[in-house]
Amino acid sequence: MDLYDIAVIGAGPCGSVLSMLLAKQGYKIAVIDKRNLDCLPPTRSKACGGLLSPDAQRVLASLELNLPNNVLVDPQLFSVVTIDLETGLQRHYQRFYLNMDREKFDRYLVSLIPDNVVRLFSTMVKDISSDSSGYQIFTDDNKSLKTKIIIGCDGAGSIVRKKMFNDLKMNVKNYYAIQHVYEYSKYNSNYYAIFDKNLTDYSGWAFPKNGTFSIGMAFKQESEGNSFFDILIEKLEKKGMKLGKLIKKEGALLLRPCGIPKVYAKKDNTAFLAGEAAGYISPSSAEGFSFAFNSACALAEAFKKGGNISKNYCKLTLKLRIKLILKIIKARLMYNQYVRKIIMALKINAIR
Numbered sequence: 001m002d003l004y005d006i007a008v009i010g011a012g013p014c015g016s017v018l019s020m021l022l023a024k025q026g027y028k029i030a031v032i033d034k035r036n037l038d039c040l041p042p043t044r045s046k047a048c049g050g051l052l053s054p055d056a057q058r059v060l061a062s063l064e065l066n067l068p069n070n071v072l073v074d075p076q077l078f079s080v081v082t083i084d085l086e087t088g089l090q091r092h093y094q095r096f097y098l099n100m101d102r103e104k105f106d107r108y109l110v111s112l113i114p115d116n117v118v119r120l121f122s123t124m125v126k127d128i129s130s131d132s133s134g135y136q137i138f139t140d141d142n143k144s145l146k147t148k149i150i151i152g153c154d155g156a157g158s159i160v161r162k163k164m165f166n167d168l169k170m171n172v173k174n175y176y177a178i179q180h181v182y183e184y185s186k187y188n189s190n191y192y193a194i195f196d197k198n199l200t201d202y203s204g205w206a207f208p209k210n211g212t213f214s215i216g217m218a219f220k221q222e223s224e225g226n227s228f229f230d231i232l233i234e235k236l237e238k239k240g241m242k243l244g245k246l247i248k249k250e251g252a253l254l255l256r257p258c259g260i261p262k263v264y265a266k267k268d269n270t271a272f273l274a275g276e277a278a279g280y281i282s283p284s285s286a287e288g289f290s291f292a293f294n295s296a297c298a299l300a301e302a303f304k305k306g307g308n309i310s311k312n313y314c315k316l317t318l319k320l321r322i323k324l325i326l327k328i329i330k331a332r333l334m335y336n337q338y339v340r341k342i343i344m345a346l347k348i349n350a351i352r
Ligand SMILES: Cc1cc2nc3c(=O)[nH]c(=O)nc-3n(C[C@H](O)[C@H](O)[C@H](O)COP(=O)(O)OP(=O)(O)OC[C@H]3O[C@@H](n4cnc5c(N)ncnc54)[C@H](O)[C@@H]3O)c2cc1C
Pocket: 009, 010, 011, 012, 013, 014, 015, 032, 033, 034, 035, 046, 047, 048, 049, 050, 051, 052, 053, 056, 123, 124, 125, 126, 153, 154, 155, 156, 157, 158, 159, 177, 178, 179, 216, 252, 253, 254, 274, 275, 276, 277, 281, 286, 287, 288, 289, 290, 292
């Protein structure tokens, strides 16, 4: 059986960047992902807006990573139209996101993982057991591998979190994001942020991407999300949004931080979580790339420092966790209908 120093579960934005940084430190690493990230066409993909925020751009810049052109898609969006479906208020704000093809972005990041990292793609982790020598990881092809250290970068539904950190309750609320992709219509060239407290206490979005137009909204997991989504579409059409043919329906679990964020790191320095698996995602906008990258960088730095890696990771994620707390406060204000009404009515920061 193969024995590794570190097994990184998940090669999304967090796992790819972390594998890339840890590989430079001389560890024997395996990165495992259920997606076929080494061949085409993609068999599984993550429902995502694929918008790269200025914060995420800043981390990529600090890593001296530039984006190849083929990751970017039409159109690049400079403004967001905020619509409150309840009050009918609408305002334009300036934004600096990059519009990307999420699948291509992930594959670009995977391509940066050095060759000395073993890639096990199209491989789903089904179970994990531990003993005094480390962890045994069981995969869906009836194989297993052993590792001294396991790192969960396996997103919202993380199996590493369920198996290794079951005792540590997350301060998050579970939401389910529904996204429908339509054929592009020339009438829909804007990026919209949509609020409607009768449908959700979280956000909705709509934007053009590479000849398509996506509309999405995140609902509390226990609510009637599908029925509310149908009402959202009706309301948008009533407001004058003309939609092309429906091409695709997709969805994803979304963890929304709602309390003091935790650090998932075993005291014996053998198991860690990073990225969305640890609940590191913006509770106000669901922006997750910057948190995935920042936590990956913090964990790689914690390993580099050596000694008590868990303690290092705790220190190095302090800024990120404070930022999350500030965003929780921001979300409470932003999703408060009266506060939002005042901000929109006073045109604070609005360009139109
Ligand atoms: C609808 C939607 C829209 C979003 N839009 C944006 C946006 O526009 N901009 C933004 O910044 N953020 C956005 N986010 C958030 C963003 O997608 C996440 O925060 C980000 O992808 C987190 O990166 P990650 O690497 O931590 O996890 P993920 O990207 O979820 O990667 C996890 C990886 O682990 C793999 N995996 C999971 N379980 C297993 C297993 N058992 N075995 C093997 N592999 C496994 C998965 O295949 C995946 O590749 C959006 C989220 C949703 C749901």
